[in-house]
Amino acid sequence: MSDVPILKVENLCKSYGDLEVLKSVSFEIYKGEKKVFVGPSGTGKSTLLRCINQLTIPDSGFVYLNGEEIVHSGKKINGYRQKMGMVFQNFNLFDHLTAVRNVELALLKVKKLDKAAAHEKAMYELEQVGMADRADFYPAQLSGGQAQRVSIARALAMDPEVMLFDEPTSALDPELKREVMEVMRKLADRGMTCIVVTHEMKFATSFATEIYLMEKGEIVEHGPPSDIPTSPGFVKTRAFMGSYVEE
Amino acid sequence: MFESISAVTNSAGYLLEGVGVTLLLVGLSLLIGFVCGIILTLGQVYGPRFARWFVGIYVWFFRGLPNIVLLFLFYFALFPFMGLDLPAFGVAVVVLGLRSAAYQSQIFRGAIQSLSEGQMLAARSLGMTKWQAIRSIILPQSLRLSLPGWANEYPVLLTDSSVAYVIGVAELLTRTSQVISRTGEPMILYLTCAIVFILLNYGGMMIIQYVEKKVRIPGFGNNEAECL
């Protein structure tokens, strides 16, 4: 572990009108760590992730990427975002592009690679998630699990330093959850730093280096996964969350 | 500037009558289009083979020709050929009406086809005749469903009605042009004419939307409140 955290979140606050969605959230994550956020829906987990990569601008607080403050970085945010890959609950694949072109687009337009290089890189990433054989399929022709794997490849193609997963398996049938979790595990084994929001407790305990419990915009408890099943806070909120999923 | 304004105000009464003619033209055409449109739809959906053919050709014809060509064709050629001596206003009403019928019939048809087959089956299972089922079950529902599409016929006909200018119907645009040829001031007067049309357009739309809201059935068709 180096001394500077890859990502440091300090006193993030966000309100929508009278609704305080984030109430001074702080945490930090070092290279290779996997932090999993759990908690009932509507507590601000998605908002937290979006405030990290500035898709939502927080009202106050700071986010440091490798020690650089990025909340008020203006146009430079587009560069920082490449370092933080994001995976959405409902994939958000670009519907008008085939799988491989989904992965290529940002390589061409943001990283300014030439066509051949972008294609090669895209195919490599698709292979990593086991989707190379579906490269020319449109999103509507993919199953949910396949689409999510492509969207992971799309984020990975930017060579991010940290991955943000917002309930990557919530929209999927149990069968398909497994293939996505598989890909995430492989990624973790390669040392990728991950922040994951999920309702799958069993996956969380086996995947995380640390689990955070959020409630009403605050982190109310956190600790290593071994402590979790017995912690009173988790036991209480388990009812709100998804059941354990067999892997 | 003062002269320009007085050019408008002096002819205000004459132009206002033109607004009346325009609205009458639009209203009558809508009505003809509605009645003929329903007949065409029923012919197309429930009629025998030749009726379907006829409606197909009718729609193709009236949707394939420009308004102005239709007006010329009927005014200078078809009606005189048939020995009908209709005034320009009458020709315009008939042409715009028949043309609107072609468009309206396709709106109604879409609505009828979107109703589930169960509606007809249920009606027939109660012992209704086909005609009774159409009249009391299918039409009331499909007409409500076609309201959003149908509402669009008003602005279309309103703007199209100005084309009646080419056969000399004394509607708003024709009268505006007449006033201009007497007093000059084409810019001010045509702009005024445009604004009046725009007001009629959006004013009419607001009334239609109000009516649409009134006849809405909860949970049926495009009921936004229910969808949210």
Added chain:
Amino acid sequence: MTDSINATGADGGLGGFFQNLTDSIISQIPFWQDVLLPALWDGLWVTMQLVVMTAPLGFLLGLLIAVSRVYGSAPVKWLAQLYVIFFRGCPLLVLLFILYFGLPSVGIVLGSFMSALVGFILCNSAYNSEYLRGALQSIKRGQLLAARSLGMTKMQGVMYVVVPQALRRALPGVSNEFIYLIKYSSLAYVVAVIELTGAAKIIASKYFMYFEAFAAVGIFYLVIVTIATIGIHRLEMKYAIPGVSGAVGKVSKGH
């Protein structure tokens, strides 16, 4: 045509009727060949010019207006909205009169063809912008979010992700508008452009052949509109993407 009817009345008999009908058709061949059709071909050429010039410009301007209305700042949105209200609400014929008769009185002379072209572009773009705006707004927010999460600017996200999808959704509306354009290009006649309709009207009045002239020009329009409709349908099929256009294109799920 009137001749043939009178003639039938005179000598009766079905054979006589057809004889006279054939005679009168044959006697008209020179008129069609030497007068009417050449005039209509010339008119068709002008109509084509109007349509072919208006369509791309009206489309691009419409796209600009639509993007302004959805993504612009408040005053830009407001201006774009005003544009749409005016040019959709104002009958095209009135607009043409403003351009052709009104503008010269404030020192701007566009001429016949230019007036028609400008009028068509303004009208066409206003209508197209409505289809495009609806399509832009129908694209899920997540698409732009995903684009931005990859480091694209808002502009890039709109240009490479939202607009290409919206274009496909707007295609049915925009192509309908193209068909309308073919038809309302006939209004250029009132500002003295001798396109198809104008050509027919001139011949009709000059030779007093109203029926022939308008029947012929009607056939011209029916043929063009029918061809355009079929062509557009082909185009829609060709550019359909599973799951994007909604209307056409097969969606096959899974494996």
